[in-house]
Amino acid sequence: MSDLAKKKIEVSGLSVSYGGVTALDSISLDVYEHEILSIIGPANAGKTTFLNCINRMIDSIPDARVQGTVKIDGDDVRQVRDVNALRRRIGMVFPLPVGLPMSIYDNVAYAPRMAGKTDKTRLDELVERCLRQSALFDEVKDRMGDLGTKLSGGQQQRLTIARALSMEPEILCLDEFSIAVDPVTTMRIEEVLKELRKEVTIVLVTNLVQQAKRLADRTALFLDGKLIELDSNEIIFSRRTADQRTFQYVQGLFG
Amino acid sequence: MSRGETEHTDFSATPMTEASHSRQKIARAFLGIATALLLLPLFAIIGLLVTHGMSAITAEFLLEAPTAGMTAGGIYPAIIGTLWLIGVSLAVAAPIGIMAGIYLNEYAPENWVTRMINLAIVNLAGVPSIVHALFGVGAFVLFLGLGTSILSASLTLAVMTLPVIIASTKEALASVPVAFRHASWTLGASRWQTIWHIVLPNSVSGILTGVILQVSRAAGETAPIMFTGAAFYLPFLPQSVQDQCMALSMHLFTVSTQVPNVPEAFPYATALVLLTLVVTFNFFSIGLRTYLRARRKW
Numbered sequence: 001m002s003d004l005a006k007k008k009i010e011v012s013g014l015s016v017s018y019g020g021v022t023a024l025d026s027i028s029l030d031v032y033e034h035e036i037l038s039i040i041g042p043a044n045a046g047k048t049t050f051l052n053c054i055n056r057m058i059d060s061i062p063d064a065r066v067q068g069t070v071k072i073d074g075d076d077v078r079q080v081r082d083v084n085a086l087r088r089r090i091g092m093v094f095p096l097p098v099g100l101p102m103s104i105y106d107n108v109a110y111a112p113r114m115a116g117k118t119d120k121t122r123l124d125e126l127v128e129r130c131l132r133q134s135a136l137f138d139e140v141k142d143r144m145g146d147l148g149t150k151l152s153g154g155q156q157q158r159l160t161i162a163r164a165l166s167m168e169p170e171i172l173c174l175d176e177f178s179i180a181v182d183p184v185t186t187m188r189i190e191e192v193l194k195e196l197r198k199e200v201t202i203v204l205v206t207n208l209v210q211q212a213k214r215l216a217d218r219t220a221l222f223l224d225g226k227l228i229e230l231d232s233n234e235i236i237f238s239r240r241t242a243d244q245r246t247f248q249y250v251q252g253l254f255g
Numbered sequence: 256m257s258r259g260e261t262e263h264t265d266f267s268a269t270p271m272t273e274a275s276h277s278r279q280k281i282a283r284a285f286l287g288i289a290t291a292l293l294l295l296p297l298f299a300i301i302g303l304l305v306t307h308g309m310s311a312i313t314a315e316f317l318l319e320a321p322t323a324g325m326t327a328g329g330i331y332p333a334i335i336g337t338l339w340l341i342g343v344s345l346a347v348a349a350p351i352g353i354m355a356g357i358y359l360n361e362y363a364p365e366n367w368v369t370r371m372i373n374l375a376i377v378n379l380a381g382v383p384s385i386v387h388a389l390f391g392v393g394a395f396v397l398f399l400g401l402g403t404s405i406l407s408a409s410l411t412l413a414v415m416t417l418p419v420i421i422a423s424t425k426e427a428l429a430s431v432p433v434a435f436r437h438a439s440w441t442l443g444a445s446r447w448q449t450i451w452h453i454v455l456p457n458s459v460s461g462i463l464t465g466v467i468l469q470v471s472r473a474a475g476e477t478a479p480i481m482f483t484g485a486a487f488y489l490p491f492l493p494q495s496v497q498d499q500c501m502a503l504s505m506h507l508f509t510v511s512t513q514v515p516n517v518p519e520a521f522p523y524a525t526a527l528v529l530l531t532l533v534v535t536f537n538f539f540s541i542g543l544r545t546y547l548r549a550r551r552k553w
């Protein structure tokens with residue numbers, strides 16, 4: 001990414017501890033507008049914690065202590081008055097899909113409705129578009145009234161992606177979305193993500209190194225709460241990594 | 256080797272599985288006996304009440320006031336009085352209890368104040384009803400100057416049932432997976448929107464069951480209403496919550512122990528009516544629960 005690209009998310013000196021145990025250790029990095037930044041790293045590296053700081057879901061963990069700043073479009077997320085408005089700008093996809101206990105349609109229409117958008121025809125359009133974007137529409141178009149919780153794991157994951165898109169977010173964060181999804185669907189969603197980056201900025205946490213390589217513009221390696229290296233994919237997936245551990249991790253030598 | 260033989264060697268019981276099989280049978284038998292023992296007193300009580308009391312249950316008994324020093328007539332004012340008491344106490348206890356339960360489960364921060372409150376609720380639920388009665392006399396009849404009235408008695412019953420309503424509400428709310436709340440918050444829904452659209456629709460059966468069970472408990476109590484609003488003998492129907500009233504539980508106590516020459520069947524018949532009322536409530540609650548459970552969405 002060139003220096004001319006706009007910084008969408010600026011993270012500086014971000015540290016998080018849970019009841020005194022450090023999970024993130026002064027992370028500083030920027031995410032540029034319309035890029036796909038992927039974050040890789042072994043279990044407990046702090047990847048999920050990092051995402052939770054972006055949309056302030058970390059607030060709901062009582063013993064979490066956060067230091068440092070996360071800025072979106074230059075505004076510190078900790079200073080925003082309406083945290084719900086902030087969350088509507090950020091789509092989130094969890095590793096294990098949680099279909100809300102309501103119909104498929106209502107799942108996707110939930111966030112817009114909660115934000116006060118209730119126009120039926122607009123909602124119909126929106127729901128269809130989000131379900132198409134998440135490659136689920138054809139499978140569910142005849143049973144939009146069925147319960148979201150009764151879909152298969154992979155379908156529920158795509159439902160949560162559709163839900164995350166329903167607020168037309170500026171930022172989309174995905175946390176190991178392919179855990180519950182078969183390879184074919186994974187590839188379809190990856191195509192969707194490539195399409196989406198024209199409109200949104202994507203932070204993709206993944207434990208599939210090849211997925212980071214396929215999709216991302218840049219990749220960051222987290223290890224034990226620290227940012228080890230962040231660079232363009234060209235560098236990260238080559239022998240020219242700045243840190244030896246990056247090369248080893250990408251090669252599958254540890255983790 | 257034929258197919259039948261293979262199957263035999265693969266699936267025949269080993270001594271181990273046979274032993275665990277018979278242990279399972281014994282365990283099952285004991286659990287069954289325990290259940291039967293539990294049902295025995297229930298059927299004995301119902302049998303006793305029906306055989307001794309059924310003969311007294313007539314239209315007159317159900318629809319007329321007691322006469323002749325309670326040795327004749329019926330229990331109509333007591334039925335109506337009990338309905339007043341549980342109605343008013345429900346109107347007070349249910350909203351407060353449910354709202355407190357929601358606050359404690361959904362909003363209250365994890366700290367020592369909350370822990371103290373939760374501890375207090377558990378302990379209050381175990382306070383004997385006679386203690387609630389004394390509290391009711393002190394707080395409502397005397398201090399607030401409400402006198403002996405339906406209001407005082409109902410408030411006393413409400414105070415008695417509140418802790419359990421709060422506890423059962425909290426339990427019902429806690430049974431809704433946290434992941435649903437997180438998913439909802441992540442989508443920008445506020446706490447209250449999440450409670451209203453996600454949590455309550457999926458816990459309403461448990462909440463209502465808890466409330467109704469407490470109503471039927473309140474219907475059967477004597478001590479809390481005896482000094483606060485229930486009348487010994489009052490052949491008129493109450494006109495407002497400031498009046499006193501008769502009540503089935505109180506009347507049962509009166510006709511069994513306090514007045515002479517009551518026909519032998521009267522106490523049994525009164526008890527039978529009270530029991531029918533309580534059982535009706537409970538069946539209603541079970542029905543509601545089954546209906547709402549069937550609509551549950553995960």
Ligand SMILES: Nc1ncnc2c1ncn2[C@@H]1O[C@H](COP(=O)(O)OP(=O)(O)OP(=O)(O)O)[C@@H](O)[C@H]1O
Pocket residue numbers: 018022023041042043044045046047048049050061207
């Ligand atoms: N709610 C929590 N309470 C206490 N500790 C937590 C909590 N969430 C995470 N942690 C701790 O913080 C550290 C980082 O966890 P995090 O979930 O961010 O890692 P991760 O990189 O997402 O791991 P994974 O790849 O397994 O998902 C871990 O040591 C974890 O035990």
Ligand SMILES: [Mg+2]
Pocket residue numbers: 047048049175
């Ligand atoms: Mg994680």
